[in-house]
Amino acid sequence: MDMNEIKEIFFQECEEQLAELESGLLRLNDGDRDPETVNAVFRAVHSIKGGAGAFGLDDLVSFAHVFETTLDCVRSGRLEPNQDVLKVMLKSADVLADLTNCARDGGSVDEARSKQLIRELEALAHGEMPSHAEAPAAKPVAAPKAAAPAAPAAPVANDQGFVPVAFSFDDFGDDMPVESVLPAYEVIFKPKADLYRKGNEATLLLRDLSRLGEMSIYCNMDALPSLEELQPENAYFTWRAVIKTDKGEDAVRAVFEFAEWDCDLEIKALEEDNGEQSDDESPMTPVPFDLSALFDEPEPPVGLVEEEERIAASEAEAAAAASNVVQLPGTKAADSAKSAPAAPAAAAAAAASAAAAAPAAQTIRVDLDRVDRLINLVGELVINQAMLSQSVIENDTNGTSSINMGLEELQQLTREIQDSVMAIRAQPVKPVFQRMARTVREIADITGKSVRLVTEGENTEVDKTVIDKLAEPLTHMIRNAVDHGLEMPEKRVALGKNPEGTVRLTAKHRSGRIIIELADDGQGINRERVRQKAIDNDLIAADANLSDEEIDNLIFHAGFSTAEKVSDLSGRGVGMDVVKRSIQALGGRISIQSKPGHGSVFTLSLPLTLAVLDGMVVTVANQTLVVPLTAIVETLQPEANSIHSFGANQRLISIRNSFCPLVDVGKILNFRYQAANPVEGVALLVESEGGGQRALMVDAIQGQRQVVIKSLEANYTHVPGIAAATILGDGRVALILDVDAVVAASRGQPLRHENALAAFG
Amino acid sequence: MKKKVLTVDDSRTIRNMLLVTLNNAGFETIQAEDGVEGLEVLEDCNPDVIVTDINMPRLDGFGFIEGVRRNEKYRAIPILVLTTESDAEKKNRARQAGATGWIVKPFDPTKLIDAIERVTA
Numbered sequence: 077m078d079m080n081e082i083k084e085i086f087f088q089e090c091e092e093q094l095a096e097l098e099s100g101l102l103r104l105n106d107g108d109r110d111p112e113t114v115n116a117v118f119r120a121v122h123s124i125k126g127g128a129g130a131f132g133l134d135d136l137v138s139f140a141h142v143f144e145t146t147l148d149c150v151r152s153g154r155l156e157p158n159q160d161v162l163k164v165m166l167k168s169a170d171v172l173a174d175l176t177n178c179a180r181d182g183g184s185v186d187e188a189r190s191k192q193l194i195r196e197l198e199a200l201a202h203g204e205m206p207s208h209a210e211a212p213a214a215k216p217v218a219a220p221k222a223a224a225p226a227a228p229a230a231p232v233a234n235d236q237g238f239v240p241v242a243f244s245f246d247d248f249g250d251d252m253p254v255e256s257v258l259p260a261y262e263v264i265f266k267p268k269a270d271l272y273r274k275g276n277e278a279t280l281l282l283r284d285l286s287r288l289g290e291m292s293i294y295c296n297m298d299a300l301p302s303l304e305e306l307q308p309e310n311a312y313f314t315w316r317a318v319i320k321t322d323k324g325e326d327a328v329r330a331v332f333e334f335a336e337w338d339c340d341l342e343i344k345a346l347e348e349d350n351g352e353q354s355d356d357e358s359p360m361t362p363v364p365f366d367l368s369a370l371f372d373e374p375e376p377p378v379g380l381v382e383e384e385e386r387i388a389a390s391e392a393e394a395a396a397a398a399s400n401v402v403q404l405p406g407t408k409a410a411d412s413a414k415s416a417p418a419a420p421a422a423a424a425a426a427a428a429s430a431a432a433a434a435p436a437a438q439t440i441r442v443d444l445d446r447v448d449r450l451i452n453l454v455g456e457l458v459i460n461q462a463m464l465s466q467s468v469i470e471n472d473t474n475g476t477s478s479i480n481m482g483l484e485e486l487q488q489l490t491r492e493i494q495d496s497v498m499a500i501r502a503q504p505v506k507p508v509f510q511r512m513a514r515t516v517r518e519i520a521d522i523t524g525k526s527v528r529l530v531t532e533g534e535n536t537e538v539d540k541t542v543i544d545k546l547a548e549p550l551t552h553m554i555r556n557a558v559d560h561g562l563e564m565p566e567k568r569v570a571l572g573k574n575p576e577g578t579v580r581l582t583a584k585h586r587s588g589r590i591i592i593e594l595a596d597d598g599q600g601i602n603r604e605r606v607r608q609k610a611i612d613n614d615l616i617a618a619d620a621n622l623s624d625e626e627i628d629n630l631i632f633h634a635g636f637s638t639a640e641k642v643s644d645l646s647g648r649g650v651g652m653d654v655v656k657r658s659i660q661a662l663g664g665r666i667s668i669q670s671k672p673g674h675g676s677v678f679t680l681s682l683p684l685t686l687a688v689l690d691g692m693v694v695t696v697a698n699q700t701l702v703v704p705l706t707a708i709v710e711t712l713q714p715e716a717n718s719i720h721s722f723g724a725n726q727r728l729i730s731i732r733n734s735f736c737p738l739v740d741v742g743k744i745l746n747f748r749y750q751a752a753n754p755v756e757g758v759a760l761l762v763e764s765e766g767g768g769q770r771a772l773m774v775d776a777i778q779g780q781r782q783v784v785i786k787s788l789e790a791n792y793t794h795v796p797g798i799a800a801a802t803i804l805g806d807g808r809v810a811l812i813l814d815v816d817a818v819v820a821a822s823r824g825q826p827l828r829h830e831n832a833l834a835a836f837g
Numbered sequence: 838m839k840k841k842v843l844t845v846d847d848s849r850t851i852r853n854m855l856l857v858t859l860n861n862a863g864f865e866t867i868q869a870e871d872g873v874e875g876l877e878v879l880e881d882c883n884p885d886v887i888v889t890d891i892n893m894p895r896l897d898g899f900g901f902i903e904g905v906r907r908n909e910k911y912r913a914i915p916i917l918v919l920t921t922e923s924d925a926e927k928k929n930r931a932r933q934a935g936a937t938g939w940i941v942k943p944f945d946p947t948k949l950i951d952a953i954e955r956v957t958a
Contacts (some may be wrong), residue, residue, distance in 0.1 A: 277915075
């Protein structure tokens with residue numbers, strides 16, 4: 077694993093944390109005051125900040141830091157997470173998401189917006205607490221048993237009872253010749269028992285000190301009591317070290333960074349002093365202390381005879397220090413851990429790695445490519461199984477052999493494998509729904525409307541590709557719902573409605589498809605205005621007699637927009653026609669139900685996967701083609717008297733008193749030069765771009781079938797008018813028709829290469 | 838023999854960084870995702886040093902350290918805390934709970950290895 081992969085993991089994790097953050101904030105918004113919710117929210121931001129710091133993503137870090145500080149105020153109870161506070165926080169979560177995306181994909185964020193939010197966050201943090209310094213030390217965080225109330229950082233040493241010893245070496249050895257030009261420092265270091273309790277170790281500290289330069293060390297053992305009184309875990313020695321180093325006093329001090337609370341420490345620069353001279357007034361016993369012997373391992377202890385009794389008696393620091401020259405790292409104070417026999421330790425290690433891995437086994441992360449490969453293979457399996465069945469049926473005349481039974485079971489198994497594999501790719505729609513929450517917030521802000529988004533069935537699962545392509549159309553629909561659907565708060569009050577509008581987003585499974593509903597409790601579609609607009613835009617005749625439903629469906633026409641003033645949001649040249657197109661590209665359908673004064677419901681019905689497709693298998697000029705079922709409105713057998721010709725070779729078919737252009741698929745695709753006789757074929761009535769209907773002429777219908785989609789681009793090259801390919805049971809390749817491209821071609825636009833259905837790419 | 842490090846952190850990113858850094862530096866690494874798991878794993882893995890985060894679900898770093906120190910066998914094991922620079926108060930609390938030292942974020946491989954070297958023989 078290299079840093080780039082870890083970075084990738086970081087961004088994945090960011091997405092999860094951002095989702096966690098948002099859902100946590102929304103729960104708080106709904107009045108949840110569980111401390112764990114606040115903690116989870118805090119952790120999410122904290123984690124993002126931590127990872128971002130490691131990758132040097134400074135913008136992300138600084139924003140996350142401010143955010144975290146404010147969240148900490150909430151966590152510690154200093155800031156009440158009311159609606160106003162949460163509004164700022166939700167917006168901040170959005171900016172954090174932007175910054176994350178930016179860090180991953182490049183691009184820029186709205187700096188003014190993030191600066192503004194930083195100010196708001198800081199105002200919240202400071203508004204509730206006069207200054208950071210006065211923050212109460214003991215925070216009600218979820219830590220069990222904070223040992224003692226935390227003292228403010230700086231004066232800690234004093235709290236610990238450390239009284240600096242007035243101890244001057246300034247005047248000794250003034251007259252001694254200077255041995256080295258390097259500055260020398262004297263360190264007086266008296267460990268306390270606590271130092272060892274926290275896993276620190278005097279000898280290690282002295283070793284680190286010795287690495288700074290040339291060091292001589294002295295040990296004062298005067299405090300060492302007699303054997304009877306000796307407490308093995310107490311600390312009795314005072315060390316005096318003189319170190320010559322060019323690294324400066326800070327470096328010397330830094331050695332004791334971890335230990336400074338748990339020892340008496342004095343560091344001072346020695347001027348003009350080689351420091352080797354022992355001080356008569358200070359009761360330091362000069363002891364030759366060979367640190368290298370201490371740490372260069374297999375050096376056996378060279379115990380001093382007269383000290384041996386003491387060594388035997390004292391386990392802790394006493395031992396390490398009293399023997400001075402002696403004692404390997406193994407004698408570390410209270411380091412009983414290391415005295416454990418080595419063999420069981422090794423055995424335990426194996427068990428430990430297993431134990432470490434075990435709790436995480438609930439989910440695994442798999443590269444999407446691998447899943448796709450599996451799906452492809454299963455697709456092959458399905459095709460192969462179909463081919464096998466077909467050839468058995470063709471060769472097995474009695475049809476009752478055991479081969480047939482086996483084949484049926486194989487078919488069953490294959491189908492189950494296919495379903496299970498598809499389920500691997502299935503993901504809950506939750507992330508998309510959560511993004512919609514942000515969309516609602518933004519547009520509510522801009523329009524000045526008050527909106528509540530209610531989501532249901534967020535855990536409904538659908539294929540990942542569908543999810544990825546769902547966000548955009550849903551965003552437009554939500555914008556439209558808030559912008560056009562909901563009334564302004566004053567108007568809602570006047571109408572006796574809750575001033576806060578509700579947009580309800582629901583997902584559920586129904587008969588092998590996912591149904592997504594978007595309902596608002598706004599004013600519903602203004603049919604009079606839609607109708608007028610359609611007449612103005614020449615979409616319908618002024619005297620057209622349309623049902624309510626037909627009027628409602630006019631909003632799906634290209635270029636249709638009823639908003640009198642093109643607002644910032646809906647007016648991006650994206651209308652409901654584009655939404656409808658992208659839903660259709662996903663193999664889905666969209667419908668609308670509207671009740672004036674009560675709101676509108678948009679219903680999307682989507683396939684659970686894009687890897688298979690419900691298609692109608694047809695024959696055109698002896699070629700087998702598949703037409704996506706979602707595009708087909710109805711099929712009919714043209715009669716001679718319903719076919720009307722006009723122009724050079726244009727034909728229309730009359731269906732229930734309206735005319736519909738007849739398109740010969742074989743001719744468009746250049747399978748034949750002359751259009752076939754419509755009476756001998758079948759017409760597929762399809763709905764295409766802009767809602768216009770066309771009758772596609774094919775020679776015959778073979779039946780409906782679920783087919784596995786194979787990309788043509790990946791295996792061959794793009795073919796105009798063809799969206800993708802599939803392999804049929806007899807092993808032959810059948811092309812899947814790109815209905816929109818064919819219809820466009822029938823209007824005289826030549827089939828273009830870029831006209832492929834993106835969904836099948 | 839390789840030194841064994843137990844790391845406790847809920848962030849997948851940081852866990853991976855610790856793993857890569859420590860393995861590259863020749864340590865054997867065992868990982869846990871929060872304090873509860875850390876204490877579970879501790880008994881069997883017999884580490885030489887522990888590196889832990891503070892903010893974690895279920896059981897945070899403070900609680901974890903206290904738990905380790907309560908264990909007779911590990912009461913003197915070096916424990917390093919991953920913390921942020923500005924957090925003097927948190928550093929102090931970690932220390933009170935029994936932390937040996939700390940590694941200041943942002944995560945820096947050199948600093949990590951240095952700190953581990955400092956507290957282990």
